Amino acid sequence: MLAAIYTQALFIVAxxxxxxGAGVVLAFVRTFLDRKRFVAFRMGWVEALCAVEPLLLLAVTYHVQSGAVPAGSATFVRMVAALAGATLALGGAGLLVWSFLSWRGLFAGHGVLADHKLVTGGAYGCVRHPVYLAALLVWLGLAVGYLSGTALAVTALYVIPIYLLYIRSEEEMMLETFGDAYRGYRNAVPMLVPRPRQATG
Structure with a gap:
């Protein structure tokens, strides 16, 4: 029974x-094909470095999954870690779905659409960057679920720093586009860590 739970938890994480990873790659392709819809599009070195992240996620996932400890050899600590990792990964998936439901026009990359409106409700009323928080939760789920030093190192040394730079670049663009409206939103809603009872409708 515990072995089956361990195996299922790791499958969920992976x-x-x-x-x-595949969804973000497809979203980048869609954004590129629809690039004429944008009145502004930002692609600097930060965006280029961040574009590698979904491919790296696919590669690291394959690496840690292929080296996973078999269920029969898993310790109690590994079983708890697998469940915790699955919880983090599912939290990230749920947040990503909520982000899409909050803004159906969601796309990959830094751009401004001709009819772009500032989205401040749903997941975006909880944190300003729910999609990036979802990415961090998935990476942490991978590191914790598989007790992977590789996934943890990539998360700490690449994913977190590049997303913080990516957020800074995005917020500069949003301030240029929306001005005081975005400034007020930024002051009212936290970047990545939600405040208690902060979510809005």
């Missing part, structure tokens, strides 16, 4: 990571 499946969420694979789906997110």
């Amino acid at each position: 499946d969420v990571a694979y789906l997110r």
